[in-house]
Amino acid sequence: MDNSPSRDGLRAKTVQFNGNNFESWKFSVNIALRSHNLVPVVDGSLKRPIELKQDNTVTNQADINKWDKDDNLALGYLFNTCSEEQQNSLLTCDTAHSVWNSLTSRYQQNTVERRQSLQQDFLNYRFKPEHTVRYHIEAIKLLVQQFKDAGGLADDDGTCNKIITSLPPSYNNFLTAWESSPILERTLANLVTRLDREESRKHNCNGGELSADDKAYFGFPSTSTRAGRSIPPTYQRPENRPSPYPKTGRGRGRGGRNDRFAASNGRPRTTTRCTFCNIIGHNEETCRHKNSGAVRCSYCNIVGHDEKVCYRKTQDGEKASVAEPQIDSENHNSAYAAGLPSSGSRSSTDFFLDSGATQHITDQKWLLKNLRTFPLGSRWIGGIGQTKVDVLGEGDMDVLTSVNGLTKSRTIHGLLYAPNIGINLISVGAITNNGADIHLTGSQALVVRNGAIEMTAERVGRTLYLLNISVVTNDVASIARPIESSIQEWHQRLAHISYRTIIKMAESGAVDGLNLQPGTQPPLARCHECAVGKMKRLVFLTSSTPKSTRIGSLIHSDVCGPMQVSSIGGALYYVLFQDDSSGFRVVRFIKQKSEVAACLKDFVSLLHAQTGQLVSVLRSDNGGEYENHELQAWLRKKGIRHETSVRHTPQQNGVSERDK
Template sequence: MATKFDIEKFNGRNFSLWKLKIKAILRKNGCLAAISERPADFTDNKKWNEMDENAIADLHLALADEVLSSIEEKKTAKEIWDHLAKLYEVKSLHNKIFLKRKLYTLRMSESTSVTEHLNTLNTLFSQLTSLSYKIESQERAELLLQSLHDSYDQLIINLTNNNLTSDLVFDDVAAAVLEEENRRKNKEDRQGNLQQAEALTVMRGRSTERGQSSSHNHGRSKSRSKKNLKCYNCGKKGHMKKDCWSLPKNSNPQGNMANTSDDGDALCCEAATAMEGRKRFADIWLIDSGATYHMTSRREWFYNYEPISGGSVYSCNNHALEIVGVGTIKLKMYDGTTKVVRDVRHVKGLKKNLLSYGLLDNNASKIETQKGIMKVFHGALVVMKGEKIAANLYMLKGETLLEAEASVASCSSDSTMLWHRKLGHMSEQGMKVLVEQKLLPGLTKVSLPLCEHCITSKQHRLKFNTSNSRGKAVLELVHSDVWQAPVTSLGGAKYFVSFIDDYSRRCWVYPIKRKADVFSTIKVFKARVELDSGNKIKCFRSDNGGEYTSDEFDDFYRKEGIKRQFTTVYTPQQNGVAERMNRTLLERTRAMLRAAGLEKALWAEAVKTVRLNREVRIRLKLRIDFLKFWINLLKFFDPGDQSRLNLKFIQIIPSFA
């Protein structure tokens, strides 16, 4: 009896991995050839048909329902295979560049195991191979070594010194890295009990006397009586520090004093071994749930500083550390962005830099911890990350910017990023053209940082082929399409209908509550644009949706003398202008809402804001006056120079007008 192999059904994700698995099944069942062109010398029709039917069955059984429905009309295994490859195996240059950038910038974090890191690398290798970009074993080994954490530097030196005269082999290097990880884990296990005991000793801040065995004491523990208590101010027994008569009368432990957690100090001791090979302990920031304030002893880190007097911080050994100042510090985050931390206390003698978990929680939308990573959210945006280095202790993934560095960092990218967001997350290429024409004041060159909102929001399939024909006058041809929203807008709209003038590419968007509202919206649109332009709509192109094919539509267009054009059923490419316009509008809408941390219910207002008429279009050769033909945009231009845009009048946050 043949062995049965089950693979996860393909649901539209990770096509390259699924393709590898299904090919193995087809090969084992002897029908792999059926997904390719039939060889000319293969004359046995019965055998080929049997092979093709077996391949079709294997493919059908390996597809999820939502994907299976799309290949229902395909008659051969090759047709099915080609259809899936066309839909899900995107072989665009953009996709190849994106994967190569991700591969060559990949870095292993401390919270990631070697096995997880190798899986990530192998997935990228497989995806690039499917795009006809082959990476040899030597280069794969080099990429693995360069992506390892700094703590593996000695291993890298050993491996490269042993292979001076021969090429590195990826499998051998991967095995060596896995072996090194196992060695470290075994070492940590051996030292675990000792470190835990030391950590608990420091965490409780108590002498070993209090932790003696209670085997000699039965019933209520004697440690609860006051005579066994030890004062951490004078060192004598019989009372606690808060009751100590040796404290100065004006010294109130509860007044004007910041706390640091005993747990935090203990865990810092526990993490000392784990911190070897990283940055110096005094250079990193720890996220401490017991800290009242953000605190550091590094005066040179402040770029906005005010000396103060009064206030103390008590460490785990009850040493009072004086607060001498307060100010602002800038941090460079894991993604290259700069974050400002205000009201940071300058504490002399503090041996670690603390970010107060409580203050972060008060100012953030939410804080999540999962798989050793802490994420601080502002809206939907992750603004800060922490990496777990010991139990309940997280190290900030970022570094402090000194005053000069902070100024340079904020000036170099903030203006570019601000223009990018105000222009509806315009592409870097489009911004470069505007800078060359001196349309963006304050920018002389454009080097757009990685915008995670654009990456997340603008993923799409290959674009449709564009037509060479083009309207020769305004309103000679108008394209239209309807898009259904995933959520209802604040105004109750569930759809929007878009209209695009083929000649000028001017776009209009109308949120609507029902598809039945399309007809009344078109009448309003027609009256408006014909009045604005002085021209009449001559031809109207749309798909075959029921909202465009009713009898009232036919009567209306017959009376107005407007020619109708419909696309072929299931061929949205023929309505490519409207399809591409809707895609662009939605990409920028998603990016804007993500960047602003707003709810999806604001999509209607956001769509209005990011319409393409707000850009100076490249294909219109930067004719700003052409935009003024349709709408008064004077408020968006520099009063002193009508050829340049004015930054302060263009809004980032979606307009509610």
């Protein structure tokens, strides 16, 4: 039986290349090529076999025929996914590899101009109010990946700095917590995970509404009142979004900017909704859109523009074009997860069909039975943004499927347990490898085995299918019974008030449910938390050490940053060096804290060249930028003594702290 990929197998819905969307087209093409093992043929790593003859007979004719067939299949796919304008420039190409080289040489050039343009886009990128944090992170990672593809150098530290410095003001508390975490834990993967959790908490608290600080940051006017009634804030329409209202003149009308919300007599206008344009404030008989012959968009069904300039279609296309990374197929202890849908309205038992996942994945441990655990770090999943999510086990799951009114019990085997994946995915590849077929329609997906439908899935988005399955679990009932709490527990519940006060409250019945055993006395053991809370720090005395008399005998140094907004050159920090004797200061702007060592060496050389003096003592805090092995070895070589302040005690480095 021939298992080679057919031409129909590559006719999946992919992005068409029009000359302006190379990155999204390249990613879409790679998915289809990898699924049919055609990547080596396209990138040129698998050459056409040379004919081997023996007795005038070609001994490897089967290999040559297979290569020709794969090349023809890949060539047709690359050619057919290009627009007509791009196809005209590929008519001279005879192999898939030549087509690929022709396109990449024109649209993915490793030129200085392209790197400068991408770097400028990276520095100027800002958080947009209509985007989620996950979309914001993926957009920055895509810019970084494009910069690397163009021959530029970028690391995770720069990506993390860009992400945290471009967040709106409502994330300032998160930024403070992130800076206080250990340096070794400030990885890109941890940042993405913590930002996802922070966004989820913010969404649960404010229902998705922007805070007052964020509205001011994005330029949204706050809600005000006039004449005892509320006036909605003016919506800031994006530049490329066409207005649904036809332009009838240069003025704004009698009502000014809020003409739709207020009439000239001070009373609210009618709330009638037009049945033609679906806009409140008029009826179909007086509708300006209908009378002016305005067109209706076939994509969003809004009157006033056509599909070619539809803002919603553009936004959906941008979200769909966020690239996802490839993963090393030689690592047998890895799996791959494709795009993750938004978690706004999902349940913990919802499972989605995913054509990009290589195995079934879930983040719910309680759904699994026969769980086999794995050591931490032994297996992982590669997902969006080149992140790795640890896999901690593998098990089976019992489900109920309903097809045409008939309910059956089935078991899904081989589900990976990844607690940080944030989604439940059923792999299309794993299903087909098990002998079943997937049939996709406009609104439904069917899992078919031997002509019989086993499972169905309903389309819930533009590319997502939600499986119609119910998870079977063992129901557990719990019975609550009242218990009497000790005086120590009440002491903790009531914010560590006095034990005698608690006894008086119990005796007088001041608090419902506060019941103590008769004759209860304050415990002899002291409360540790109370003792710690009453501690206070002694006052720092003014230093009596005389000022240095020789230039270079004592140098104070400290680092300030990261700043909320990077400089034009991309700097987020600055490092300060101050001579104790003369008060001479030098400030260097840096992008990363790792540049402090080089700045210190330059300062020591500058001081020696201009004054002839050598540095004897360097005084700084206990920051990692000063305590690294390379800098400490250099200080010992130069004979410079390094004095550090006690942890969390900036008063001991007051000279530098006051200058910041």
